[in-house]
Amino acid sequence: MRKVNAMDDDKVEGRIGGEQHTAEKHPMGMRLLYMVILWVMLSLAQTVLTLATVVQFVLMLINRNEPNERLAEFGTDLGIWIAKAARFQTGASEVKPWPWTELD
Numbered sequence: 439m440r441k442v443n444a445m446d447d448d449k450v451e452g453r454i455g456g457e458q459h460t461a462e463k464h465p466m467g468m469r470l471l472y473m474v475i476l477w478v479m480l481s482l483a484q485t486v487l488t489l490a491t492v493v494q495f496v497l498m499l500i501n502r503n504e505p506n507e508r509l510a511e512f513g514t515d516l517g518i519w520i521a522k523a524a525r526f527q528t529g530a531s532e533v534k535p536w537p538w539t540e541l542d
Contacts, residue, residue: 461531461532461533461534462532463532464532472526472534472538473526473527476523476526476527476534476535477527479523480520480523480524480527483516483519483520483523486516487513487516487517487520490509490512490513490516491513493509494506494509494510494513497509515541519535519536519541522535523535
Protein backbone atom coordinates (compact mmCIF):
# COMPACT_ATOMS: atom_id res chain seq x y z
CA MET A 439 0.00 0.00 0.00
CA ARG A 440 1.36 3.43 -0.95
CA LYS A 441 1.88 5.68 2.04
CA VAL A 442 1.38 9.40 1.66
CA ASN A 443 3.99 11.36 3.54
CA ALA A 444 4.78 15.02 4.11
CA MET A 445 7.18 15.03 1.17
CA ASP A 446 4.39 13.92 -1.20
CA ASP A 447 2.12 16.62 0.20
CA ASP A 448 4.84 19.26 -0.31
CA LYS A 449 5.35 18.09 -3.90
CA VAL A 450 1.64 18.39 -4.68
CA GLU A 451 1.37 21.76 -2.91
CA GLY A 452 4.32 23.05 -4.95
CA ARG A 453 2.69 21.95 -8.20
CA ILE A 454 -0.57 23.71 -7.30
CA GLY A 455 0.50 26.92 -5.62
CA GLY A 456 4.25 27.04 -6.10
CA GLU A 457 6.21 29.44 -8.23
CA GLN A 458 4.14 30.44 -11.23
CA HIS A 459 5.40 31.05 -14.73
CA THR A 460 5.24 34.67 -15.73
CA ALA A 461 2.18 35.26 -17.81
CA GLU A 462 0.87 38.33 -19.49
CA LYS A 463 -2.55 39.71 -18.74
CA HIS A 464 -4.98 39.16 -21.56
CA PRO A 465 -7.64 41.57 -22.78
CA MET A 466 -10.97 40.74 -21.15
CA GLY A 467 -12.44 39.35 -24.38
CA MET A 468 -9.60 36.85 -24.73
CA ARG A 469 -9.77 35.97 -21.06
CA LEU A 470 -13.50 35.26 -21.46
CA LEU A 471 -12.75 32.96 -24.40
CA TYR A 472 -10.12 31.07 -22.34
CA MET A 473 -12.55 30.87 -19.42
CA VAL A 474 -15.29 29.35 -21.59
CA ILE A 475 -12.86 26.80 -23.06
CA LEU A 476 -11.63 25.92 -19.56
CA TRP A 477 -15.23 25.64 -18.32
CA VAL A 478 -15.89 22.98 -20.98
CA MET A 479 -12.60 21.22 -20.14
CA LEU A 480 -13.45 21.30 -16.42
CA SER A 481 -16.82 19.71 -17.17
CA LEU A 482 -15.05 16.93 -19.06
CA ALA A 483 -12.52 16.57 -16.23
CA GLN A 484 -15.38 16.08 -13.76
CA THR A 485 -16.74 13.26 -15.91
CA VAL A 486 -13.30 11.64 -16.15
CA LEU A 487 -12.86 11.99 -12.37
CA THR A 488 -16.21 10.28 -11.77
CA LEU A 489 -15.25 7.42 -14.08
CA ALA A 490 -11.82 7.06 -12.44
CA THR A 491 -13.47 7.03 -9.02
CA VAL A 492 -15.83 4.20 -9.95
CA VAL A 493 -13.04 2.17 -11.58
CA GLN A 494 -10.73 2.68 -8.58
CA PHE A 495 -13.49 1.61 -6.18
CA VAL A 496 -14.11 -1.59 -8.14
CA LEU A 497 -10.37 -2.31 -8.31
CA MET A 498 -10.06 -1.77 -4.57
CA LEU A 499 -12.91 -4.21 -3.97
CA ILE A 500 -11.12 -6.81 -6.08
CA ASN A 501 -7.63 -6.13 -4.65
CA ARG A 502 -8.47 -6.17 -0.93
CA ASN A 503 -8.56 -2.36 -0.43
CA GLU A 504 -5.30 -1.80 -2.37
CA PRO A 505 -5.62 1.13 -4.79
CA ASN A 506 -4.22 0.95 -8.30
CA GLU A 507 -1.05 3.09 -8.15
CA ARG A 508 -1.26 4.38 -11.72
CA LEU A 509 -4.90 5.35 -11.34
CA ALA A 510 -4.16 7.04 -8.00
CA GLU A 511 -1.32 9.04 -9.61
CA PHE A 512 -3.60 9.97 -12.51
CA GLY A 513 -6.14 11.23 -9.98
CA THR A 514 -3.47 13.37 -8.33
CA ASP A 515 -2.42 14.84 -11.69
CA LEU A 516 -6.04 15.48 -12.66
CA GLY A 517 -6.70 17.19 -9.33
CA ILE A 518 -3.68 19.43 -9.80
CA TRP A 519 -4.84 20.37 -13.29
CA ILE A 520 -8.31 21.16 -11.95
CA ALA A 521 -6.77 23.33 -9.21
CA LYS A 522 -4.67 25.25 -11.75
CA ALA A 523 -7.70 25.73 -14.01
CA ALA A 524 -9.72 26.98 -11.03
CA ARG A 525 -6.96 29.45 -10.14
CA PHE A 526 -7.09 30.90 -13.66
CA GLN A 527 -10.90 30.89 -13.74
CA THR A 528 -11.14 32.84 -10.47
CA GLY A 529 -8.38 35.31 -11.28
CA ALA A 530 -5.94 33.95 -8.70
CA SER A 531 -3.41 33.33 -11.47
CA GLU A 532 -2.74 34.56 -14.99
CA VAL A 533 -1.13 31.22 -15.89
CA LYS A 534 -3.38 29.06 -18.02
CA PRO A 535 -3.15 25.30 -17.38
CA TRP A 536 -2.38 22.65 -19.97
CA PRO A 537 -2.69 22.74 -23.00
CA TRP A 538 -1.33 26.30 -22.94
CA THR A 539 1.48 25.43 -20.53
CA GLU A 540 3.43 22.27 -19.78
CA LEU A 541 1.60 19.49 -17.99
CA ASP A 542 3.86 19.00 -15.00
